[in-house]
Amino acid sequence: MIRTLSLALAASATLIAPVSAQDQAVPETQAQVQLSFAPVVRQAAPAVVNVYSRRVIAQRTPFAGDPFFERFFGPQVREREVNSLGSGVIVDASGVIVTNNHVVQGAQDLRVVLSDRREFEAELLLADERTDLAVLKISTDEALPVLPYDDAGDSEVGDLVLAIGNPFGVGQTVTSGIVSALARTDVGISDYAFFIQTDAAVNPGNSGGALVDMDGQLIGVNTAIFSRSGGSNGIGFAIPSEMVRTVVEAALVDGEIIRPWLGARLQPVTQDLASSLGLDRPRGAIVADLWDGGAADRAGLEQGDVVIAVDGVEVNDEIGARFRFATRMIGDRAQLTVLRDGRERVLTVEAEPAPGAVEGARMEISGENPFRGAELVQLSPAFNEENGIDPFQDGVLVSGVSRRSAAAYFGFRPGDRILSVNDERVETLIDLNRILRELEGEKTWPVEIERQGERFSRTLSL
Structure with a gap:
């Protein structure tokens, strides 16, 4: 493959007697060069x-x-x-x-x-x-x-x-x-x-x-x-x-x-950031955002902290920190070493699942509205993590569109995020369901969506 x-x-397997770092050496004699890997x-x-x-x-x-x-x-x-x-x-x-x-x-x-x-x-x-x-x-x-x-x-x-x-x-x-x-x-x-x-x-x-x-x-x-x-x-x-x-x-x-989720958005420390933070060199990952009430937030992590190690192992970007945290089982505790105001601190973070449902709450839209025929899913950190979406992104996402439906006619596509309907912000499926019931039978529908990072506003006419 x-x-x-x-x-x-x-x-x-039986283990060979371990060799300490102090005992490691470059071969110096012919006999040492001819040593074999066969016992291993x-x-x-x-x-x-x-x-x-x-x-x-x-x-x-x-x-x-x-x-x-x-x-x-x-x-x-x-x-x-x-x-x-x-x-x-x-x-x-x-x-x-x-x-x-x-x-x-x-x-x-x-x-x-x-x-x-x-x-x-x-x-x-x-x-x-x-x-x-x-x-x-x-x-x-x-x-x-x-x-x-x-x-x-x-x-x-x-x-x-x-x-x-x-x-x-x-x-x-x-x-x-x-x-x-x-x-x-x-x-x-x-x-x-x-x-x-x-x-x-x-x-x-x-x-x-x-x-x-x-x-x-x-x-x-x-x-x-x-x-x-x-x-x-x-x-x-x-x-x-x-x-x-x-x-x-x-x-x-x-x-x-069940993957543990830190609940913090990290970004690499560039040379410019390192200089502004007073670091001797670019190292660690800076906390750009925190999920309110998440594991990192409860542990005392703050925006602007620089995470330099997880369980004593140095990290230099979000991927490294994410990997180290992901090797913990749910309920374990991880030690985060952070730099704050030029001083090192050690914070204890509990490994816990991301909030929300991995499968995501879903709703198929019917009735007289532009979304008829669309399947919508509720975004959450758990769902987003499993599907490669920014875990901090919330709201309602179009997950499917039936052929020859009103949603297909109006051009909705899987991946569209519904931001507002009739100038009301849509944060949950409950919000959208209520708005659709209130506007049932209306001929014009102001809608704002996000597609591939760009926002679009249109007024749809039934």
């Missing part, structure tokens, strides 16, 4: 599996639905079986496996092959498109080898790493490299982009496989490579183990992911 950035989608591979590789997915798709010919062709040549819609291959990592001895969402997306059958060639049918416990992670379960009576998470989270640029997976379906393969960069946020692969970059060769089929450190611990799940040809160019990306653990725990405990 390949996704390009140009993206080619990448793939993908022997312990880590049995916990990396192959994941096979199968789905059936319908293909329509250009003549589908044509009575003449279908009478003489049979149905013009044919089914085609699509098979795809990826990798996965056993993270629980009972048979819990984590892989990439894109490896299993749309699959009707899932099969897992262990490193010793045993095959199992797999059950999908959770698939999360926003993190590009999925959790599978296979049934077995014996304890399986497990790849432990890197709990320390102390990987550094330059550390040696191994990528283990099944590239191009040739069989389990191990490649080596280093951590090229940490906290990559400009990759554009998922909503929670905060990737480990590595030059260890990863290729299609490695997706969902393991990125392992020299302690034999899982530091990330390989998910993508930057490539124009589809092959490895030495720029691979892995989802950090902190997020992997969070998704796996959510699958096992709740069967769904």
Whole structure:
């Protein structure tokens, strides 16, 4: 399976005695140069599996639905079986496996092959498109080898790493490299982009496989490579183990992911902002807005504060802070280090869900009005977060328009936000429903909407 950035989608125990940062050193002798990764591979590789997915798709010919062709040549819609291959990592001895969402997306059958060639049918416990992670379960009576998470989270640029997976379906393969960069946020692969970059060769089929450190611990799940040809160019990306653990725990405990929401809009600190704030260099993320009564507001965060760390880990933009906060479970407490008036403060913020309903309250419009035939949804932080909308945006959004309806005739489109009707501000579905009842039968309807960031005002005539 390949996704390009140009993206080619990448793939993908007993612990070795850990090596402290003080003990790390550049090889100085021939004997040291000839040291082998084999002990790490022997312990880590049995916990990396192959994941096979199968789905059936319908293909329509250009003549589908044509009575003449279908009478003489049979149905013009044919089914085609699509098979795809990826990798996965056993993270629980009972048979819990984590892989990439894109490896299993749309699959009707899932099969897992262990490193010793045993095959199992797999059950999908959770698939999360926003993190590009999925959790599978296979049934077995014996304890399986497990790849432990890197709990320390102390990987550094330059550390040696191994990528283990099944590239191009040739069989389990191990490649080596280093951590090229940490906290990559400009990759554009998922909503929670905060990737480990590595030059260890990863290729299609490695997706969902393991990125392992020299302690034999899982530091990330390989998910993508930057490539124009589809092959490895030495720029691979892995989802950090902190997020992997969070998704796996959510699958096992709740069967769904309930994401914590900070309730603060952050923006990067530029050089100009840093100078005006008296900072020695651009760092952290400045608080531009707060959700009234949200977790950050209750914790004492203020506009103008500069968030420089979450749980002791430095952050430099909203994406970094969002990732760190998203790795907390609901009910946990996170420590935010902020700069205010030139002094550092530590605030405790509770991880809680975004306000509102993820699905969003909806209403289909009927009656004699210009909105007849439109489906409207109530905006809220929870709904907006799940659908890639500014979480601070409120009001009512057009989510669908029926063909040949009044709403379609007047040009309403999905994504339009209804700002006002008859010069009355619309903030909720209840507001709009009341206004429509009061104006039932009117011939002229002053309407203001927002479309792709621009506001439009028109008077519609029935």
